[in-house]
Amino acid sequence: MTDKMRSFGRRRLLGAGALGAAGWVAGGGGWMLAPKGAFAAEPIRMGIATDITGAIAPSGNANWQVAQFAVEQINKAGGVVGRPIELFLEDTASDPKIAVGNVRKLIQERKVNVVLGGITSAMRQAIKDPIVNRGRTLYIYPQLYEGQECTKSLYCTGPTPAQQCDKLIPYLIKTAGKKRFALPSANYVWPQLLNKYARKVIEANGAEVVFEEYYPLDQAEYSATIGKIRDGKVDCVFNTVIPPGLQPFVKQLYESGFQKNGGVLSCVYYDENLLNYHPAQEMEGLYSCLDYFQSVDDPFSKQLQADYAKKFPDTKYLFTAGSAATGMYRGIKFYEAAVKATNGDLSRDAVSAAMDKAKIENGPGGGAEMVPGKMHCKMNMYIAQCKVDAGKTRYEVIASDKMVDPKEC
């Protein structure tokens, strides 16, 4: 190779690398949304740390849009005790290592009063220390998760295993008449702890767990699992496999005739967004249990969806429960309620004390209230089943429970 060629090759290589890097930088520079209108008082500084880029960017972007939407509503109504909310965004990039540095920026440079965000459990674990311990700042985590997070000044506004299982599993056993469960799962913390709880509820209700098995997150071939489901005469698959491993699993399960022969698939993180990841026929009959579905018949929720659609017309990022967007809305409203209760005092201890007893009248799927001393909230839970009309999927709410206890801490 000549010298000229070599230098050309290297330059090309560097150029390609820089282009790749630019993709990351573009989304990660930090972002600020100042309130519109004139306010006399100093604004409340609210930090959003969520996954704008990377593998779970669709959920992160939905969170960010919902945060903008909720804050705009609050500011339009005159702010919190006369103070507007100013939003600061940092990208956690679906990568805990990048996230820690960016979250520190929120705390140290932006000096925010509260941080909301994080979607995966790995992300929460990574950013809670810089926020709560070293940062001495209030943290609100919005996603449904495996439970057991009992850190002081960390409030969880998504459903816990108890909220997702206590109603759904007895329903599957008693009403749908399923007796033999399989728990195929992705190999990480959420499925492991959720399964532990689910197994207890399954056995307490007189059904049986045929097998509980963990797979690498991107496993592409599931014939062994399908074989075990068939051999074990499983009639209910309680699934916690996640994308990208999920789609081949669901397809192979469907092709094996599991549903045709009376089997039932249940997946407790599945919302309206995720149905689109599969062909409609594979989703028909799926049971999910979440704090909100778009078909929930509640005037406030319907108005919320209409307003969200007006602010973000034709958006790809839906206001749904599985992506933590409902938890984000709830978290912002809880914070608003707490600051109202302290009459504008933003010190962490004062707001924490008020958060502990905070209550919101309305929200997606209904109101919610913190369980004092437990850092988790009671909320309405809905069981829904996927129906298919002319190739289009939708959820039909078939049962609901008011103010379900999170049973945490």
Added chain:
Amino acid sequence: MGIEIKLAFDLLAFISVMVLIVLGLGIIASMMGIFNFAHGEFVLLGAYTVYLFESSGLPGWAGILAAPLVLALIGVVLERLVIRRFYAAPIIAMLGTYAVGLVIREIVRGLLGGHYKSISEPLPGAFTLFGVDFSIWRTVIVLVTACIIALTWAFLARTSLGLQIRGSLENPNLARACGISTSRLYAMTFAFGAALAGLAGALIVPLYQLSADIGTRFLVQAFLSVMLGGVGTFEGPVLGAAVVGGMAAGLPWVVIPVLADPLVFIIALIIVKFRPQGFITQGRL
């Protein structure tokens, strides 16, 4: 009885997927000495072509037919612009192709908005034979893979163009002295490998979901297949892919699934220890 047939079919279907993906990689590695780290992204682009066709209302079949052509074109352009500068330095070529792959992958991720997209099979459903259900699309993949292997082998081993390609691999200087334009042949070979990757992506995407990482998940196992089968032959990588695919699908029956992946590598490494040149060392095409 039914269960054994179904198991054998599932194994065969997954082996076909593996072989489809490895074919293009193996041909570029064997015929040109380039380990193409952008191969996973070529598979992704094939899948993406089908998605583009589907989302603009054209039939999925057309997308599957177009994917290899689109990828052949991209292959030629890339070979002219980038790859040909690396023939003398295979290690740099790995880094260069990795960079190309990264750029492609992140661009597609941006275009998809990070979402997963479901692509439906052109032939959905199942047919019943001896009381066992067989997925139609998996059957199509098995048959197409068999045809592609046969055609590719015939092309390389039985046509005069194939002979020229093999000749250029053995001794480029002599080939040039005989009046063969090796640079044109290399461009063609690379385009051919890319086209096979595109076809693989287009065929397998209905089984999985379209996401920017669809290719990377298979890439490491594909390289393992080439290593196991032996570089420099056509049959080697195909055989290697069959073994790796068979192990990846079969091992979860006997060990817990999280152990199956590492076990594939351990077994492969043990085989390589005893056959460092791969399964097939003799009788290059």
